[in-house]
Amino acid sequence: MTKSTHYKDYFLSHRLVTNELVEKISKDDYDYKPTDTSMSAKELVVHMLTSFYQFISAATKQPPKPLHDEYADVDLSLLAELYTEESVKMIESLSNEDLNEVIDLTAVLGIKLPAEKILNLAIDHEINHKGSLFVYVRGMGHTDLPMFVRK
Amino acid sequence: MTKSTHYKDYFLSHRLVTNELVEKISKDDYDYKPTDTSMSAKELVVHMLTSFYQFISAATKQPPKPLHDEYADVDLSLLAELYTEESVKMIESLSNEDLNEVIDLTAVLGIKLPAEKILNLAIDHEINHKGSLFVYVRGMGHTDLPMFVRK
Numbered sequence: 001m002t003k004s005t006h007y008k009d010y011f012l013s014h015r016l017v018t019n020e021l022v023e024k025i026s027k028d029d030y031d032y033k034p035t036d037t038s039m040s041a042k043e044l045v046v047h048m049l050t051s052f053y054q055f056i057s058a059a060t061k062q063p064p065k066p067l068h069d070e071y072a073d074v075d076l077s078l079l080a081e082l083y084t085e086e087s088v089k090m091i092e093s094l095s096n097e098d099l100n101e102v103i104d105l106t107a108v109l110g111i112k113l114p115a116e117k118i119l120n121l122a123i124d125h126e127i128n129h130k131g132s133l134f135v136y137v138r139g140m141g142h143t144d145l146p147m148f149v150r151k
Numbered sequence: 152m153t154k155s156t157h158y159k160d161y162f163l164s165h166r167l168v169t170n171e172l173v174e175k176i177s178k179d180d181y182d183y184k185p186t187d188t189s190m191s192a193k194e195l196v197v198h199m200l201t202s203f204y205q206f207i208s209a210a211t212k213q214p215p216k217p218l219h220d221e222y223a224d225v226d227l228s229l230l231a232e233l234y235t236e237e238s239v240k241m242i243e244s245l246s247n248e249d250l251n252e253v254i255d256l257t258a259v260l261g262i263k264l265p266a267e268k269i270l271n272l273a274i275d276h277e278i279n280h281k282g283s284l285f286v287y288v289r290g291m292g293h294t295d296l297p298m299f300v301r302k
Contacts, residue, residue, distance in 0.1 A: 014275075034185055035290040111302075121300070124165075124278055128299040131282020139186040148279040149272070151262075 004094045007119055011052075011091060012084075013150045014123060018048060018130050019080045020146050021137050030076070034139045041136050045076050048129045049083035055122035056090045058103055059115040091119070155245045158270055162203075162242060163235075164301045165274060169199060169281050170231045171297050172288050181227070185290045192287050196227050199280045200234035206273035207241045209254055210266040242270070 022045055025032075030042040039047065057064035067082055068074065099116040106112065113121070127148075134145060173196055176183075181193040190198065208215035218233055219225065250267040257263065264272070278299075285296060 034286050037289055037294050038286065124300060127275055127278040128282040128285075131279040131284075132286050133282075134279075135185050135189065135283050135286040138188055143188050149275060 008091045022080045059118040159242045173231045210269040
């Protein structure tokens with residue numbers, strides 16, 4: 001198995017759970033916040049989708065293409081599908097050599113990191129926010145929830 | 152760097168954030184639940200600490216020692232310190248050969264996995280629940296919160 005196949009599988013084992021949670025969020029709940037100081041459900045989901053896409057764009061040394069109009073009405077399930085598909089394409093494009101390339105993230109994170117470390121950080125970021133999203137979806141009344149990772 | 156040192160650092164980059172959140176939870180908030188169907192804060196923290204310890208015990212092929220009396224009153228900060236220390240010792244004990252050993256988790260997870268995969272799964276489990284714990288701590292009124300991972 002190539003490294004990029006490993007990372008695609010690893011990413012999807014979490015992202016497909018994210019997308020399953022997103023499908024449970026009705027439009028009426030897009031503004032739901034579990035606490036006064038939390039992001040809304042919509043803000044959280046958009047943050048997860050766009051952050052991963054920006055991380056993987058940095059890892060591939062490509063400027064992220066604008067995939068959606070942030071001021072337009074969104075359907076979170078469609079957005080999740082779109083960002084997942086585009087993110088997978090970029091992971092698949094990475095050779096083992098690309099994964100060793102040191103990427104300059106000084107402007108955004110104050111550090112330089114090999115592309116492979118960025119990819120791991122991006123997946124940890126996804127898992128972290130998905131852990132929060134589980135509480136959101138539970139707060140909307142759902143109790144039939146998936147495992148945190150898909151086998 | 153040996154693999155076990157890498158995993159110790161990776162584990163601590165998340166566990167030390169967990170412990171920072173745990174320190175913010177006062178005894179009055181041990182029974183706090185963000186939603187009706189959630190675990191209480193105490194249940195969640197104990198689940199995180201004991202699960203990681205059980206995963207790493209399995210990876211080292213050692214039966215987990217009982218580290219606390221589950222029916223006694225607990226101080227979650229002290230418990231977090233104890234489980235973190237014992238878990239680190241077990242990670243440090245793993246050689247590269249140990250990490251390749253296939254471990255039979257059929258009884259608990261229905262699968263057999265190399266020790267290294269168990270360790271990765273255990274850390275992902277920690278990150279997932281820490282993501283939930285952030286919402287709990289925010290729900291208790293805290294807003295001065297750490298980054299999801301310690302650099």
